[in-house]
Amino acid sequence: MENIDAARLQMAFTLIFHIVFACIGMVMPFFMVVSHKKWLNTRNPIYLTLTKSWQKGVAIFFVTGAVSGTALSFELGLLWPEFMKHAGPIIGMPFSLEGAAFFVEALALGFYLYGWNRIPEKFHWFTGIIVGVSGVMSGILVVSANAWMNAPSGFDYINGEFINIDPVKALLNPAWFTQALHMTLAAFTATGFAVAGIHAYQVYKKRNVELHKKAFKIAITFAAIAAILQPLSGDLSAKDIAERQPVKLAAMEAHYETKKGAPLYIGGIVDSEKQEVNYKLEIPYALSFLAFGDFNAEVKGLNDFPKDELPNVAMVHYAFQTMVGLGTLLMLAGIIFFVAKFKKKSWFDLPKFWLLFSILAPMGFIALEAGWIVTEVGRQPWIIHNIMKTKDAVTPMPGIVFSLYTYIVVYTILTIAVTWLMTRQIKFLNSIKIDQA
Amino acid sequence: MIYVVLTFLAVSLLLYVLLAGADFGAGIIELFSSKENQAINKKTIYQVMGPVWEANHIWIIILIVILWIAFPNYYNILVLALHIPLTLVLLGITLRGVAFVFRYYDAYKDNSQILYDWMFKVSSLITPIFLGLTMGGVVSGDIINPTQMEQHSFLEVYVHSWFNVFSILTGFFYAALCAFLASVFLIGEVDDSIKAMYMRKAAIASIVVVSLGFITLLYGYFTNIAFVVDFIGNMYSLSAIVLSGILLFPLWRSITLGRRIISRALAGLQIFLILFAATIAHFPKILFTTTGSISILEQPVPDSVLNVLGISLLFGGVLIIPGLFHLLKSFKLIKLLER
Numbered sequence: 125m126e127n128i129d130a131a132r133l134q135m136a137f138t139l140i141f142h143i144v145f146a147c148i149g150m151v152m153p154f155f156m157v158v159s160h161k162k163w164l165n166t167r168n169p170i171y172l173t174l175t176k177s178w179q180k181g182v183a184i185f186f187v188t189g190a191v192s193g194t195a196l197s198f199e200l201g202l203l204w205p206e207f208m209k210h211a212g213p214i215i216g217m218p219f220s221l222e223g224a225a226f227f228v229e230a231l232a233l234g235f236y237l238y239g240w241n242r243i244p245e246k247f248h249w250f251t252g253i254i255v256g257v258s259g260v261m262s263g264i265l266v267v268s269a270n271a272w273m274n275a276p277s278g279f280d281y282i283n284g285e286f287i288n289i290d291p292v293k294a295l296l297n298p299a300w301f302t303q304a305l306h307m308t309l310a311a312f313t314a315t316g317f318a319v320a321g322i323h324a325y326q327v328y329k330k331r332n333v334e335l336h337k338k339a340f341k342i343a344i345t346f347a348a349i350a351a352i353l354q355p356l357s358g359d360l361s362a363k364d365i366a367e368r369q370p371v372k373l374a375a376m377e378a379h380y381e382t383k384k385g386a387p388l389y390i391g392g393i394v395d396s397e398k399q400e401v402n403y404k405l406e407i408p409y410a411l412s413f414l415a416f417g418d419f420n421a422e423v424k425g426l427n428d429f430p431k432d433e434l435p436n437v438a439m440v441h442y443a444f445q446t447m448v449g450l451g452t453l454l455m456l457a458g459i460i461f462f463v464a465k466f467k468k469k470s471w472f473d474l475p476k477f478w479l480l481f482s483i484l485a486p487m488g489f490i491a492l493e494a495g496w497i498v499t500e501v502g503r504q505p506w507i508i509h510n511i512m513k514t515k516d517a518v519t520p521m522p523g524i525v526f527s528l529y530t531y532i533v534v535y536t537i538l539t540i541a542v543t544w545l546m547t548r549q550i551k552f553l554n555s556i557k558i559d560q561a
Numbered sequence: 562m563i564y565v566v567l568t569f570l571a572v573s574l575l576l577y578v579l580l581a582g583a584d585f586g587a588g589i590i591e592l593f594s595s596k597e598n599q600a601i602n603k604k605t606i607y608q609v610m611g612p613v614w615e616a617n618h619i620w621i622i623i624l625i626v627i628l629w630i631a632f633p634n635y636y637n638i639l640v641l642a643l644h645i646p647l648t649l650v651l652l653g654i655t656l657r658g659v660a661f662v663f664r665y666y667d668a669y670k671d672n673s674q675i676l677y678d679w680m681f682k683v684s685s686l687i688t689p690i691f692l693g694l695t696m697g698g699v700v701s702g703d704i705i706n707p708t709q710m711e712q713h714s715f716l717e718v719y720v721h722s723w724f725n726v727f728s729i730l731t732g733f734f735y736a737a738l739c740a741f742l743a744s745v746f747l748i749g750e751v752d753d754s755i756k757a758m759y760m761r762k763a764a765i766a767s768i769v770v771v772s773l774g775f776i777t778l779l780y781g782y783f784t785n786i787a788f789v790v791d792f793i794g795n796m797y798s799l800s801a802i803v804l805s806g807i808l809l810f811p812l813w814r815s816i817t818l819g820r821r822i823i824s825r826a827l828a829g830l831q832i833f834l835i836l837f838a839a840t841i842a843h844f845p846k847i848l849f850t851t852t853g854s855i856s857i858l859e860q861p862v863p864d865s866v867l868n869v870l871g872i873s874l875l876f877g878g879v880l881i882i883p884g885l886f887h888l889l890k891s892f893k894l895i896k897l898l899e900r
Binding site: 193195202216217224534549 | 616618669710866869880888
C-alpha cells in the first residue's frame, strides 16, 4: 500500500471511530439530565435508575471519545506534518477554545459522576447541563476547524506562503455555520435513534417495559426534532457547497455534463469510464433548483473541472445517496413518533412500532458517517481546498501501513469491548427490581 | 504575548508531568504490589483520582495545541523524528484510559476485571516510559534536522532519534518519578493502616529515582551528550537538580509527621526544579539535533496568531482553574468530613 493511502485510511478509520464515541458522549448527557430532572420533579425511582444507568454509559463513551480524540490531535501532526506546519497557527483558535471547552466538560463530568449525595442536588443537576453544553461547544469548534479546510479563509496565500493570518476570520470561515449546524443536528439524530432503538428493542422483548418506554421517549423526542429539522440544514449546506465547492456538488450528484436546468439523480450506478449514471431515478430541474433556488440555473459538470482535481465520484455519490436516503427515513420515523404521541396513543401498544424503532437504531450513525465521507472524500485531492493537496501534506516517514494495522486492531477490540460492556449494562438494568414509591 | 504563551506551555508541561505522572504512577505501584495491596490500591485511586483523572490528562492536549499553534516549526520536527514513540504513547494513553473506566463501570464485577487490571497496570508503566523516551529524544542530540533527512537512512531518522541509551534511561527515570509522585500523593489519602504500604513504596521509588537520575546524567556526561555536559556545567541547572535531591530529606520528614499538604508541595517543587534544570541551561534552544540545537523561538508565528492564542489561553485559564480547584476542594472536604 502507498504511504499516502495508508495515512488516509488511518485518518479515516480513526475519525470514523472517534465520531461515534464523541457524538454519544456529547448528546447522551442531555438525555441524562432530562431523566435526572424528571427524577427531581416526580421522585419516581425509575428515573433515578435510568439516570444512573445512562451516566455509566456517558462515562464509558466519554472516555473512549476523549482518548481517541487525544490520539487524533496528535495524528493531525504525525500523519500530516506539512499541513499542520502551515495550517496549525491559522486554525489554532478553534482547537485552543475546544481544549478549554473540553476541560470544562471533564471538570463538570467529575462533579456529576462523583457528586451523588455529596453536593447540593440542584447544583449537581446543573453540572450535568454544563457537561452537555460544553460537549456541544467542543463539537462545534472542531467542526469549524474542519470547515476551514473546505472554506479556507483568514490568510493570504502568496507564492506558497501563508501571510496576513487572521485566526478569528479563520474560525468564522464561510462554512462553519452550515457545517456545525448540520453536524450538531446529525449528532442528536444519530445518538437519539441509537439510544431509542436499544430501548425500543427491550420493550419489544418485554423486558422492564416501563423503564425502557420512559427511556425511549426521552431519547426519541430529541432525535425526532433533530431529524425533522435536518433537511432544512441540509438545504443550507447544499446551497453553500454549490457556491464554494462546485466540484464536490457535482461529485455528490455524479453530474458530468454542465447543464442549465439540471436534473437530480436518485440512486443509480456510477460508470466513471463512460461518465454516466445507470438505473437512476431522474427528477427534472431539481438539482438546479436545490443548489441555486432557480429551476434554470446552470450547474457545472465534472467534465468542466481539471481531471486531476476530481474526487472519487462513485464513492462520493453513493455516500451522499446513503446519507440523504437514511436521513429522509429517520425524518419520517420522527413524524411517526409525534403522530403516535399526539394522535394515536394505541400505536405504543403495537409490537411492530417497537420493532420499527429497533431496526432504525444504527441508521443515524450510518447516515452520519456517510455524510463525513461526502465532506472529506468530496474535498480530495485537496487537504486545504484549492490551496494544498493531500499528497503534499503527508508525512515522509515510510511504513505508515504498520501504524494503520495497529490502530485497526486496537480500535476493533475497543469497539467490541464497549459493545460488550453496553450489553452487560442493559442486562444488569433488566435484572434489578425497582420499588415504586 | 509570547511570554504568556510560553508560560502556559511551561505550566501545562509541568502539570502534565506532575498530575498525569501521579496517575501513571498509581498504576505502576499497583503493578509492583502484592495481590492484597493491589485491591487496596484499586479502591483508593478510584476514590482519589476518579473525579479528576480525566482533567489530569487534558494538559497534554493543551500542550500539543500550544506547540502547533505558536511553534509550528519546532512541533514539525517533533512529529517527524519522534513519530514512533509518540504513537506508542498514544496507544498507551488510550488503553490505560479505557481500562481505568472499564474496571469501575462494568456492570458486573467478574473475571473480566483481571483483564482490565492487567491492561491498566501494564499501560501505566509503558506509557510514561515512552513519554520519557520522547523527552529524552528531544535532548539526546540524535534528532536529524528535517532539512537533512534525505541524506539519512530510515533507522537514523526515525529510530535512533529516540531509541538510544540516554533516551531509554530518561524513559525509566520518568516512570520511576511517576511511581514516586503517586506514592507521596496517595500517602495523604489513606488511613494509617494502609499508610505504611505507600511509605514503603515511596522509599523504594525515591531510591530508584535518585539512582536512575544519577546514572542518566553520568552516562550523558561520559558519552559527551551536549545537553548533559552543558547541564552539569551550568550553575543554575546543577544547583536546581542538587536542591531537588536535597529536598528529599525535608519531604521524608514531613511524610513521617503526616503533613500531607507540605509533602505534596515539596514533591511538586522537586519536579519543578528538575524541569527547570533541564530547560534553563539552554533556553530557548531546547531541541538537540545531530547538527546543533534549535531554538523554540526560531521562525516565530505572526503576532496576530500569538495574540489570539494568548487571549484564548487567559480566557480558558480564568474559566478552568477555579473549577479545577473547586473540584479538588469539594471532594477533599467531603472526604475529611466523612472521617
